[in-house]
Amino acid sequence: MPKPYPREFRDDVVRVARNRDDGVTLEQVAHDFGIHPMTLSKWLRRAAIDEGTKAGVTTSESAENRELRRRLRLVEQENEVLRRAAAYLSQANLPKMMYPLVRELAADGVPVTVTCRVLKLARQPYYRWVACPVSDAEWDEAHLANALFDAHRDDPEFGYRFLADEVHAAGYVVSERTVWRRCSENGWWSVFGKKKIRKRAQAGTPAHDDLVRREFSADAPNQLWLADITEHRTDEGKLYLCAIKDVFSNRIVGWAIDERMKARLVVAALEMAGARRGDVAGCILHSDRGSQFRARKVHRCLSHHRMVGSMGQVGSAADNAAMESFFALLQRNVLDRRRWATRDELRIAIVTWIERTYHRRRRQAILGRLTPIEYEIIMTQPAAQAA
Numbered sequence: 001m002p003k004p005y006p007r008e009f010r011d012d013v014v015r016v017a018r019n020r021d022d023g024v025t026l027e028q029v030a031h032d033f034g035i036h037p038m039t040l041s042k043w044l045r046r047a048a049i050d051e052g053t054k055a056g057v058t059t060s061e062s063a064e065n066r067e068l069r070r071r072l073r074l075v076e077q078e079n080e081v082l083r084r085a086a087a088y089l090s091q092a093n094l095p096k097m098m099y100p101l102v103r104e105l106a107a108d109g110v111p112v113t114v115t116c117r118v119l120k121l122a123r124q125p126y127y128r129w130v131a132c133p134v135s136d137a138e139w140d141e142a143h144l145a146n147a148l149f150d151a152h153r154d155d156p157e158f159g160y161r162f163l164a165d166e167v168h169a170a171g172y173v174v175s176e177r178t179v180w181r182r183c184s185e186n187g188w189w190s191v192f193g194k195k196k197i198r199k200r201a202q203a204g205t206p207a208h209d210d211l212v213r214r215e216f217s218a219d220a221p222n223q224l225w226l227a228d229i230t231e232h233r234t235d236e237g238k239l240y241l242c243a244i245k246d247v248f249s250n251r252i253v254g255w256a257i258d259e260r261m262k263a264r265l266v267v268a269a270l271e272m273a274g275a276r277r278g279d280v281a282g283c284i285l286h287s288d289r290g291s292q293f294r295a296r297k298v299h300r301c302l303s304h305h306r307m308v309g310s311m312g313q314v315g316s317a318a319d320n321a322a323m324e325s326f327f328a329l330l331q332r333n334v335l336d337r338r339r340w341a342t343r344d345e346l347r348i349a350i351v352t353w354i355e356r357t358y359h360r361r362r363r364q365a366i367l368g369r370l371t372p373i374e375y376e377i378i379m380t381q382p383a384a385q386a387a
Helices: 007-018 026-033 037-051 059-089 099-107 112-119 123-131 136-154 160-169 176-186 263-277 296-304 317-335 343-358 372-386
Strands: 224-234 237-246 251-258 284-287 308-311
Touching (some): 007 026, 007 251, 007 263, 026 037, 059 099, 099 112, 099 123, 112 123, 136 160, 136 176, 224 263, 224 317, 237 317, 284 317, 317 343
Parallel strands (some): 224 284, 284 308
Antiparallel strands (some): 224 237
């Protein structure tokens, strides 16, 4: 089943179709963006319904209905958990663990996540208990904890070193570090001591090493991507563009346009590229050392797609020269052509130039006088046939 087009891509195509020049048909716009004309018609009809100009159930209403059904089902499950827990806890012979109840509810169709959230239980210990209700190590730790508790109760002034001596005398073979950890977990401190509270400093987001070394070449698609962010002024304010280019064919595989230069701009471009290209595991994403590319959410997005990060040196534009050349081309052909009144006007111009002109009409010498789309089709089909 083919993956759905990214939301930002659909919105940009609808904007271009609505603002097309006289004489340009919907079929031509669909051809320029590589989609079927019927798909474009559906997108236009959906946009009209969402704007209220045509009758129908809007996207927000459909999402709201799905969310309401999900919440209703969740409330019913939570009520079932509370009802069963009340009956379970009212038993005469009350067990010490709630995990058997979680397992019974899971067998009846109530998700473990819901049950653990309502009963304020952690899921990982529950799954460990299901796999092994009582391990040998837990059995030994429980006996050690009982011995330490008895020794601490008899002599509250003893610290963990003295408690270690006590359990050693009782026949337990355990290190002082283990005794300290057990005492720390249970709060068994000497009455003369004072617990130290230390602040945990958060480590900064690490930067990636330079894996490219200014060698901007690739033997196949989705091996090396380049990313960067540019900005341009309009009468309404600045507009920021994050673009991702595949070095194999110089095709812009993903982009994101926003009013603010945040890390979510990079994440949106990555998500679009991942959705359009499919399996990108092992692909290298090379960028500069801007704070947007070093954000934690960008690192999580790279890990989600199983990609590898790479960054050039600070203040060295040549380390990402292939991407800078694309932005220079965009600057000359679109951004500096005239003054832009609105952000939407500039956004439509950027998207149209990338998808219609740069991808399908602008031939490049480095690609053998082919366009990026033609180059990918010609170079990937023989590989697919050989495989």
